[in-house]
Amino acid sequence: MSFNDDEPIVAIQDVSEEKPEAFLAKKTKVTIFNKPEAPLEESEHKVMLELRSGNERSGVDLVTVLDVSGSMEGEKLAKLKSAMEIVISKLSPIDRLSVVTFAGDSRSLTDARVVGILLMSDVGQQNAGGDAAQVPVGNVPVYTFGFGADRDPKVLKTIAKNSMGGTFSNVQNQDNLRIAFSQCLAGLLTVVVQDLKLTVTQIKSTSIEKVSSGNYPQSRDVVGGSVTVSFGDRYNKKVRKVMVDLLLPAVGRQSCCWL
Template sequence: MQPTITIRPLRPAVAGDASTTLDLLISIEPPQRPPDLQTPQRPPLNLALVIDRSGSMAGEKLSYARKAARSLAAELTARDRLAIVTFDDEVQIVVPSRPVDSALPFLQAINTIEAGSTTALFDGWLAGALQVAEHLDAAALNRVLLLSDGQANEGLTDAAAIAEKVAGLNQRGISTSAFGLGAGFDEDLMGAIAAAGDGTLAQIESPAQLADLYASELQGLATTSGRRVSIGIRLQHGAELVDVINDLTVTSAGNLQLPNLRQGQTLQVGLRLQLPAWTPNQPITGIRLAWDAPGVSGRQELRQQLILPVLSVAELGELEVDLEVAEQLALLQASRDRRSVIDALDRGDQGAALASLQSIDIELAAMPQSSSISHERQRLAEQRQLLASDRNLSRKRLRQDVLRSSLNVWDGGTNTQQD
């Protein structure tokens, strides 16, 4: 079974007597399991759980972290491998990678984890990644689950350098999810790690959410049919790419990196093209979707081509827009426009930040008020209120919203990838 690609223009034609600005929504639907089939066996998991045990984790945070780790170990089977790694200024491999034929050794070891001092985040991540690498399995999903409540302040601390290391191991098949806990973690660093690691980003405001987060992550891994997903845009006959609305990472091959293919989660990509006067029956662009499928050797790929009717400018102007496409493009734009709010906060200009939030809401207010648009406007209203009371938490939520269009983002149990 393969995913499906749908290319939908905002207006279903282009001009033959003038240039055209063409807005497109590319929807990627992962393969769905037929309802009459039994639930297939999920791929085996090769995991490393890396837990921050720096001094700021003492008390309730570490207690919940231990409890959630015990829940995670209890959910795995003998087909899976798990390593437990902790870090403060030093790294400790609490349980080297081993099959989970019994949860007891993990439970006993997890109970010994105690808080320490500073935060050697990169060293902790690297130790976990090496545990996964020692047992790298092409048929399995190989992932590091990194949990931290603080800033990287020991060893390698530069976010770009850390992300580069994470991306390098992702190319070898080891992905990374980044979970920020509480009010003190570095949301820019954790977002960069999740993006480079092709994993999940989570902001956990209460440590009581950890068990639900781990359960969601396991469910996501169980329904993953493709990772290292990329989309290539191959423009033809003078068409130019003006904008990609999503904040997507560009791969070394010049393609756009997408989140994992997960059952039930549609991926949306918004594009703006500029076309010269167009000739009938001429392809506008080719789309190539590529991914790695667990247990299948080699890159998988799917291709799609776009050809649209050609009309005069006058005729084109009379066409109705596709309201669903307009809505999805507006939601993607609203996520991206939050970057200007973050920029204003970083300059210390709270008035400009509030004005930017209001500007985003005004744009959405002009749209038909569907449930998705209303929900987004409610998020904006909550962010305006939060901005006045808690700048730090406001910035974290804004960063999470910016990244929704390019990452798997966990939002208190609700995946916020727009669909």
């Protein structure tokens, strides 16, 4: 899954001059920036967490669903073949490709686990058996591509919209065909971490007042007070910053001497 990150995170000010603390969580490095000192009385404190993705991606399991019905004959079928050449040229040995063709019925030419689906059709008449736009696709992105200018792309648009992060592209000529498929695959083939979640947990009597994470969704544990941010898929060398506002309790001088 993917999320919009248009809301900026303001950088923390007056951070420690010492080397910030960092730790690794699989393929994501988390660096902590904060002031090393705080007053003895109850006070607010800011901590910035910087998440940095690596550059070693996992293999992608890709399913292409190809319309080979009679309405796709001629120029449309030639474009479909060109599209498949683009897809195959972008894949590497760590990726797996599954090909499904459909006309009156469907037939799988290969087998793979599903991560992303590319649906290519001229949006012709649907066969008996229900409305394709109403078929649930689950938590899988479906990228749809329309090959015909003489058809209404409503069905393909709806299928993409109903999926998790899918898009529709209208490919009328060789130039925008190459651009559309290259942009689609550029996202799929640069995912380093899938479904990344960051959980910030408060300790002792410290209270988490606010977690600023842009437009990424958050959930809070009412009992423990921890906050979890869901980042979805993370891409090659991407950096995300999270600001945590803490409320630190008052500390007695006698207790301080034991620190």
